[in-house]
Amino acid sequence: MDDIVVSLHVIDWLVVMVYIIFMLAVGFYFSKRKEGFDEYFMAGRTLTAPLLVGTLVSTFYGLDTLFGTSEIGFYEGISAFFAYSLPYTALYVVMAYLSPKFKTIFPEGTTMQEIATRKYGKITGFFTSIAAFLYSTNTMEMMGIGFLLHLVSGMPFWMGTLMGAIIVVIYTWTGGLWAVTMTDFIQFVSMMITVGIALIVGWNAIGGFDRVMEGLVEWTGSREAAGAFFSAGAGYLTPWTLVAYSLTAFAVLCEPAFFQRIFASAGPREIQKAFKVGVPMWLSFDWAVTFLGILGAAAIGLNILPEVEANEALFAVVGQYLPVGILGIFVAGVLAAAMSTADSYFLVAGGVIGFDIYKTMINPKASGDKVEAMTKIGILISAALSLVLAFSFERIMEVWVFQATIIITVALVPVYFGAFSRKPPKKIAGILSTFTGLVLSLVWYIWSNFFGTWSEEYGVYVIKIGELEFWQEYGILIITPLVVLIYLIANALGKKVVEEVT
Amino acid sequence: MVWDVLCYVMGGVCILGPLALIFWYFSAARARLKDFHNKR
Numbered sequence: 001m002d003d004i005v006v007s008l009h010v011i012d013w014l015v016v017m018v019y020i021i022f023m024l025a026v027g028f029y030f031s032k033r034k035e036g037f038d039e040y041f042m043a044g045r046t047l048t049a050p051l052l053v054g055t056l057v058s059t060f061y062g063l064d065t066l067f068g069t070s071e072i073g074f075y076e077g078i079s080a081f082f083a084y085s086l087p088y089t090a091l092y093v094v095m096a097y098l099s100p101k102f103k104t105i106f107p108e109g110t111t112m113q114e115i116a117t118r119k120y121g122k123i124t125g126f127f128t129s130i131a132a133f134l135y136s137t138n139t140m141e142m143m144g145i146g147f148l149l150h151l152v153s154g155m156p157f158w159m160g161t162l163m164g165a166i167i168v169v170i171y172t173w174t175g176g177l178w179a180v181t182m183t184d185f186i187q188f189v190s191m192m193i194t195v196g197i198a199l200i201v202g203w204n205a206i207g208g209f210d211r212v213m214e215g216l217v218e219w220t221g222s223r224e225a226a227g228a229f230f231s232a233g234a235g236y237l238t239p240w241t242l243v244a245y246s247l248t249a250f251a252v253l254c255e256p257a258f259f260q261r262i263f264a265s266a267g268p269r270e271i272q273k274a275f276k277v278g279v280p281m282w283l284s285f286d287w288a289v290t291f292l293g294i295l296g297a298a299a300i301g302l303n304i305l306p307e308v309e310a311n312e313a314l315f316a317v318v319g320q321y322l323p324v325g326i327l328g329i330f331v332a333g334v335l336a337a338a339m340s341t342a343d344s345y346f347l348v349a350g351g352v353i354g355f356d357i358y359k360t361m362i363n364p365k366a367s368g369d370k371v372e373a374m375t376k377i378g379i380l381i382s383a384a385l386s387l388v389l390a391f392s393f394e395r396i397m398e399v400w401v402f403q404a405t406i407i408i409t410v411a412l413v414p415v416y417f418g419a420f421s422r423k424p425p426k427k428i429a430g431i432l433s434t435f436t437g438l439v440l441s442l443v444w445y446i447w448s449n450f451f452g453t454w455s456e457e458y459g460v461y462v463i464k465i466g467e468l469e470f471w472q473e474y475g476i477l478i479i480t481p482l483v484v485l486i487y488l489i490a491n492a493l494g495k496k497v498v499e500e501v502t
Numbered sequence: 503m504v505w506d507v508l509c510y511v512m513g514g515v516c517i518l519g520p521l522a523l524i525f526w527y528f529s530a531a532r533a534r535l536k537d538f539h540n541k542r
Contacts, residue, residue, distance in 0.1 A: 050527040185527055189520040196516025199509060209505045230505065277523070284515035291509055 007319070008152050012328030019190075019332035023183050023339065024170060030179040047181060047264050052274030054185030055344070057281045059257050061191070062341030063144025064400050066289055066334060070314040073293025077229025080293065083242045085286035087249035092282055095252055096275035100268030102259070105419060111348075112259035112415055113356040119418030120430025121498045122361050127434035129356040131410035132256045135403045136349035137382055138168075141342040142390035143399070148334055151315050161390050164338065169383045172343040172350075173376055177264060180343045187336030192285060194322075194330035199288040202295050202321040206304070215298030229294055241460075244473040247480065248404035254411040257344045260351065292317050342386075346379045353378025398460075398472070402445050405476040409437030412480075413487045426494030433487035437479060444475040 008016075047055070072080035106115065113132050117125025142161045149160030172180060206212060216226035252258070265271040296313025299305040299320065308316045318330050354375030359366050366374075389399070414430045452461035452472060461472040470478075 050523055050529075053523055054527065189524065192516045192520045196513045199516070200513035203506070203509045203513070209503065212505075280515055281519050284512045284519065287508070287512035288516050291512075 008328065008331065009324040011325050012331060015325065015328030016332045016335065019335065020167060022186075024167065026179050026183050028174055030174070030176065030182070047261065047270070048266050049270045049273040049277070051181050051185060052261055052265055052271060053277045053281070054188040055181045055340075056258065056261055056274055057278045057285075058184045058188035058191065058337065058340035059261075059344040060252075060255065060341070061282065061285055061337060062141050063148070063334070063338045064140045065286070066195075066314065066337055067144060067147070067311045068400065069286060070289045070293035070296070071310045073290035074297050074310040074313045077231070077294055078290065079232050079242070081286055081290040082232035084245050085283075085290070087246040088252060089279060089283050089286070091249050091252040092275060092279050095258065096272055096279065098253070099258070099262045099275055100272040102262050102419065103265060103268040103271055106263065109263045110260075111263070111351055111356055112254060112256050112411060113352065114360065115415050115419055116411065116430060116434070117356070117360055119425055119498060120414060120427050120434075124414060124427075124430035124434050125356065125360060127431075127438050128411050128414070129352045131406050131434070131438055132356070133349050133352040133378075133382070135251075135407040136256055136345040136352065137389055137403075138165075138342040138345050138386040139389040139399045139403075141168075141338045141345075142386045145335065145338045145342075146390065147311075148315075148331070148338070151312060152331055158391065161387065164335075164342070165383050165387055168339050168342045169346060169379060172346045173379055176372075177260070177347060180340075180347055183343065184340045187333075187340035188281075190329060190333035191337040191340075192281060192333075194318075194326065194333040195285060195288045195292070197326060198318040198322055198330060199291055199295075202292065202317050205321050206295060206299060206302070211302070212295065212298040215301035215304075216294075217301070219297050219301030229297070240477065241471055241473050244401065244471075244476050247408070247476050248401055250408050250412060251404040254407050254415055256348045256352075256407070260344075260348055289314065346382055347375075349382035350375040350378035353381060401473050401476065402441075405445075405479065406438070406441045408476060409441050409479045409483050410434050413437075413484055417487065417491070424497040426491045427496045427498050428494040429487050429491035432490045433483050436486050437483045440479045440482070441475065444479065445472070448472040448475070 069080050069085060072084060076083075102109070102115075109115065111132070113125055113128045116128040142165055145164030146157040146159075146161030149155045149163065150157050153160075203212075206215070213226055216229055217223050220226050220229075261274075262271050265274070292314045293310075296305065296308070296310075296317045299317060300307055300313075305313075305316045305320060319327065322330055354371045354373075354377070358374040359371045363370070411434075413433055414425070418425050418430065448461045448463050449472075452463045454460075455462050463470045463472065
């Protein structure tokens with residue numbers, strides 16, 4: 001039990017324990033409602049705007065945002081917000097206008113993958129389902145929970161990861177979307193408020209911008225380097241990597257958990273209101289974690305904090321400035337951020353197995369109870385895969401770019417063309433584009449992991465082709481245009497369309 | 503100075519945004535829970 005970055009008081013631990021017990025109790029409370037798959041997976045399609053805001057925001061923002069964005073802020077300054085987070089905000093706004101259209105076009109829809117199946121047939125649906133399943137593995141959150149518990153208790157990484165997985169699976173398994181939605185709101189409130197308090201209290205305590213700059217000058221060694229922290233685009237990341245990070249924002253448009261909420265909403269107006277209200281929440285949270293990362297670097301320069309790793313900076317800052325009790329709520333809030341994301345994706349991954357593959361492709365006449373049972377089996381498979389991957393990957397950002405690449409290259413083009421084009425799309429366009437996206441993404445990442453060179457300087461895999469050097473993250477930049485091209489050519493040349501079954 | 507103001511504003515949105523939603527949320531949640539109890 002060593003390397004404790006933030007020491008918690010017994011009151012803080014009590015807050016964390018009460019929070020975990022409460023989450024489990026909510027799961028058991030909603031498990032009493034057994035009315036089949038639609039109630040379990042779609043919450044009876046009755047979710048209204050306020051519930052949707054909480055579940056949308058907290059689902060998409062987990063520990064990757066907390067640790068990843070603050071880490072970029074620690075090294076890159078405000079680029080974390082302007083180059084990485086703002087493209088996401090732009091696409092949340094786009095989604096606010098598209099989500100009611102999906103709900104209107106597919107009022108009885110269940111998943112995004114179902115759209116692919118209905119428009120292009122089972123083969124395309126299968127490839128899209130595989131992509132959604134891989135995207136929905138909770139690798140980042142499992143890594144994050146293990147990392148968090150290690151920071152506050154010195155607990156071994158594997159033990160924290162395992163504990164987190166067990167707790168999340170229990171309440172997702174028992175309660176379904178109702179439990180997820182109800183707990184998401186509590187998790188949303190605690191993670192937003194504690195991050196906001198940490199930013200205001202920390203920024204004020206350190207002495208505001210002037211003192212932050214003093215700290216950055218000390219830390220970086222020059223006023224010019226410190227000034228780069230407040231200049232968007234400055235830093236060690238290459239322009240292409242920033243473009244690649246920005247491009248991952250398109251995952252917002254083909255996010256399986258968003259589609260589940262869209263179809264589970266009480267109506268098009270409810271989901272649109274939820275996205276619109278969610279935008280300022282996402283924006284302010286991104287800002288807060290970026291500046292907590294900058295604050296960490298400045299506090300080290302001012303000798304307020306000891307030297308810590310970049311991804312530990314946010315925790316070191318809040319541990320320094322938040323009082324007893326509030327710190328416990330913050331840790332609970334961070335656990336909340338991880339759990340609210342993990343529970344949603346376990347449920348989505350379960351739905352891929354239970355609904356998209358079992359009911360849609362294997363047994364269309366399956367009863368609701370049978371589909372629910374298969375969904376729960378899918379949750380367990382996803383949890384096992386998440387744990388395996390959590391122990392395999394090194395960096396949280398690496399996992400995120402991989403998962404975003406998979407879902408964007410496979411699902412984005414066929415789903416949007418399928419849903420919005422006036423003419424029925426060609427079957428072959430869906431098959432070829434999803435197959436190409438899936439295979440190339442997997443090959444790119446496996447190849448770069450095994451045959452790429454690890455750069456200690458940048459912390460990335462580099463692939464050399466002749467004289468050219470590619471970072472692993474560039475995969476999304478290469479594969480996406482290729483998939484669009486293949487789709488357009490196949491759709492122009494193809495003949496056969498799928499008879500849509502509703 | 504502008505960074506100070508922006509940090510306090512964004513921190514404020516983080517705190518006040520969810521608090522403002524709580525009232526909205528509980529009115530909806532109360533209706534849902536009432537419905538849930540009726541169906542049990």
